[in-house]
Amino acid sequence: MKMAKELAKAYDPKDFEDRIYAAWNDKGCFRAEADPKKTPYTIVIPPPNITGQLHMGHALDETLQDILIRWKRMSGYSALWLPGTDHAAIATEAKIVEAMRKEGVTKEDLGREGFMKRAWEWKKQYGGRIVEQLKKLGSSCDWSRERFTMDEGCSKAVKEVFIKYYEKGLIYRGERIINWCPKCRTSLSDAEVTYEDQAGHFWHLRYKIKDSDGYLELATTRPETLLGDTAVAVNPKDERYTDLVGKTVILPIVHREIPIVADDYVEMDFGTGVVKITPAHDPNDFEVGLRHKLPVINVMNDDATIVDDYPAYAGMDRYEARKKIVEDLEKEGALVKIEEYSHNVGTCYRCGTTVEPKVSTQWFVKMKPLAEPAIKAVKNGDTKFVPERFDKIYFHWLENIKDWCISRQIWWGHQIPAFYCDECG
Template sequence: MTEKKNLNTTYNPKEFEERIYKVWEEKKYFTPKVDKNKKPYTIIMPPPNITGKLHLGHALDNTLQDMLIRFKRMQGYNALWLPGEDHASIATEVKVENELLKKGIKKKEIGREAFLEKVWEWTDEYRDRIRSQIKQMGCSVDFTRESFTMDERLNKAVKHVFVKLYEEGLVYQGNRITNWCPKCVTAISDAEIEHKEQQGNFWHIKYPLVGTDRYLEIATTRPETMLGDTAVAVNPKDERYKDLVGKMLLLPLVNREIPIIADDYVDMEFGTGAVKITPAHDPNDYEVGKRHNLKEIKVMDDKGHINEFGGKYKGLERYEARKAIVEDLKKEGYLVKIKEHVHNVGFHDRCGIVVEPIISKQWYVKMEGLAQPAIKAVKDGKTKFIPERFEKVYYNWMENIQDWCISRQLWWGHRIPVWYCQCGEIIVSEDTPNCCSKCGSNNLKQDSDVLDTWFSSALWPFSTLGWPEKTEDLEYFYPTDTLVTGYDIIFFWVARMVFSGIHNLGEVPFKNVFMHGMVRDSEGRKMSKSLGNGVDPLEVIDNYGADALRFMLVTGNAPGNDIRFYPERVESARNFANKIWNASRFVMMNLDEELMNKYKDCKEYSLADKWILSNMNRLVKEVTENMDKFELGIALQKIYDFIWTEFCDWYIELVKPVLYGEDEKQKGVTFNVLYRVLTTSLQLLHPVMPFITEEIYTHLNNEYESITISSWPQYDESISYEKSEIEMSYIIEGIKGLRNVRAEMNVPPSRKAKVLAYVLDEAKEAFAGGKTYFEKLASASEVEIIKDKSNLPDNLVSLVVKGGELFIPLLDLVDKEKELERLNKEKEKLQSEIERVEKKLSNEKFVSKAPEAVVEEEKAKGEKYKTMLDAVLGRIESLK
């Protein structure tokens, strides 16, 4: 180990975080080369949308990925974390369109090509921003392999899959119900719909029975769609309507006859038990219509206005039409009543407009055949969900899957590789055709639609590695190892990647799906612009450093669970970093390289040395196991407890007498232990706090030039000092007890006091060997182990500790009355505990139902409290 310059006196992450990342990039630590002699470990980053800056959800997602990739890199894997961005078709188009409107520019006026040029300008700007933010987070990604869903090589993969699925008969064009945004004038996916509870109404309407004075009463939340009704359905088991099935009703206002049909879809208990069926404007009605061969009458145009099939309401916007229709129903006596109703309404999350289910001609993927192998892959364990409970969500969606609408009426995105000829020929091709294959005409028109964003992102785990080309990266790094993502996109993205990987490459795209929750505010609310409770991770980094933010996001984080953001916890994380910094400075200022080298092989460890080495060794084992099980929050808590409490608060304090002493050998041995424990702690902490650990490590160590490429600590079976751990636990508990008593009595540390120790046989060796620790850390003038406590002098303060009792002769240092007050409080506390235990044990229900071990544990507690109470009572009596 060569001499290193000292750390700065104060911890300031701004001084080194950016500098360190530049070094990592220059050294290409994150750019693995294909090496058949090393085992790969691959994570493909879920691509953030190019619609803005990263938020706390991205920060959490990236921190968890970075922990895993750094851990595996240190374990010797050829670790690749491949980054990239998603073009976010509709979201980006809306954003750019709105930016142009601010300048008085309309999309349609400048045309498709000019608009796309503007989108590419936006893309370049925001991709640069995202890269910068990823670096500020400390993410160890390989930017030399960065991908973008609109890159030409990824576009090639998209076209290849579309054509392949079409040729296999799995892609088709058809008229089906789709989620439609009247403002953006496009079909949208379920993932782009935000459901909100809204106050609405049920309008109860009379539908007259033809040729009679009878009528059926139906209730609807969307009266404007009645213009397209083609039937009224009842449940076949409903006795109220059995005699009416097959008869005709007169559709109010439209005066078109429609049949009464029987279908199990109808819930007899809901509403009136009679349901209007509008196949062109409701997904459930569409399915009913297919079963009964009903006509599909679309009464709205693409912008949500009533069309020519709406009669006198033609041209009215849907909500204007609703008002007019309700008014006419009232005038003509068809409106029975209006009942208030709270229901979920779907809004387009990009523009905030209510989504309209409308039948339209779109491109679809047949899903049933693709879903089955993907279901089997998870059931066979080829892909595992962490936590396992999310498999149910996956199965539920996959087993009830509908055909996938993949076309979007937008300009930004992967244009559908389909051309139409005037002769009616449809040409589906990866390459632009020169002429019609049927009539030879070169007057071909490409489909104006683009593909759903999820279509390209479904290929992400392999298109990013060069597929459909047989690249070296694809052969080596696929299938990937772990996908880290939020639980809210299991259906939209995770499932689609699974069936896409299996269908196109014959293998699952990833072995593990590590699900995390959402980051909510301190009150548990979802962060949103409307609530104004969003947190910019870059501001947090600017104030506290990236390490503090990362630490906060992982602390207490369990797979699949939401977490809450508390500013105080970020501050606490920064305090932890500061503690590590100061402890490292202390260690580095005291290390003596000459003595370390001289005694590097000496194993003559002190009790404190054995204790810390044994605890550290066990920590390495447990943290490694936790990391392998994706228990990252648990791993971090153990590291934190060890560094803060065992290393900083105790070990460093315990060995200070050695550091300041004259025993050369002891110092040399202790220096090596300090160095080893500190470097190991830094390595364990590195995956979550990469910057501070790198800065300290490179000042401290030269075994590796960077902690990033250092080896993950290994559990050593030869390091097992259980006896020392037990002995040190007696000492630590004793010191804590003495400190507490002195603090309660306001005895200054400078006033030394003799400690008399009446201890159990198994603790005698510990107390005898730990006298120095008591003297330095508990202000003891000396420690005397006594065999008998019956002849103890008066005016002693006693405390029951692990392994026995300690007595301190206070002489005139404390007031007798204050000591009695303290003892009486301790007496009341113990009496309360005894009462609680006895009450519990007298409860027959508890004794009969609780496990035997739990009952025995309560009994043992009761005995312990009684022993402690007897000791306290004895002390009270002696002071009277």
């Protein structure tokens, strides 16, 4: 007589999960075929970054997608769950550079070719780990269609779209204010900047009016940018300063003569109603500078040290320079007072360094013509948000969106498909 096998007291996933998953995969249970008799249903996996491994957020997200795709598959749809991983340019390069730093090696030591070889090895290791983790979750992806955002097909698509948009006039190269990370040494898009409350100060300063005993008082959270001031601005409706518009002030410690301009950007009831204008280091000031044709003076290098044009501060880190500039302002009698002030500051989403707004020549996408049909799609009901309140965030984002910076100063990632003539530029 044959005895029945006794059930184990505890469930051991190793005895079942890999075997069952392999059987599903081998039988093609997850493969999606184009079938004219079936309605298609597709989910493109939001590709996990190859920066390490999956986390709990991924586990939840993939489980929800898996439920949807299995339900549709069993309901008779031709259901495709398309898997893939993302090269995550800035994040991945930062991780690789950090790993190299621990070995005492820099990017420059390896050169571009050597660094790229190392980056592809990283992709093989961590991209492979992520795929195995997805399989461990039981994700019913069609693995025959797996993609990577830098594989040949995706690279070709990026190039094709870039050229198509460039020919339509939607992509251009120009000089605009961008978010710059002094540690990663690259430009960032607006979505790659994380805002956080930081304790800071308001430095109240006096700018002497030329050929007068009078002063204009203003306040700033970043006295080091004073070196690049090219104007001070007041509101055109502010009667306190009407007679001063068109006159000039002497920039403290630099002693450069700069104009007093009238601009609606200035809030009359905020502070003294006078603001310093530094077009090279503030997005709002940049727009004011364009309207009034002001010079744009960059005062910082790519590592956020002060440029050589200011010998007293040249080579100093921006915060070191700030301390010295405040001391010099006090010696000159231009510092009125310092008050504590907490404000929202942009930081790099990957390394946490405070972002430096600066004017730079980069590649941009014109966003207004692309945002308009997306706004219209929600307003006319073609696209719906659940819950509905999220449409307010969506409209606020798209109605205020600026041209999008798409170039990065890193080695890992898609290269801009543009080439320059050495003779004429």
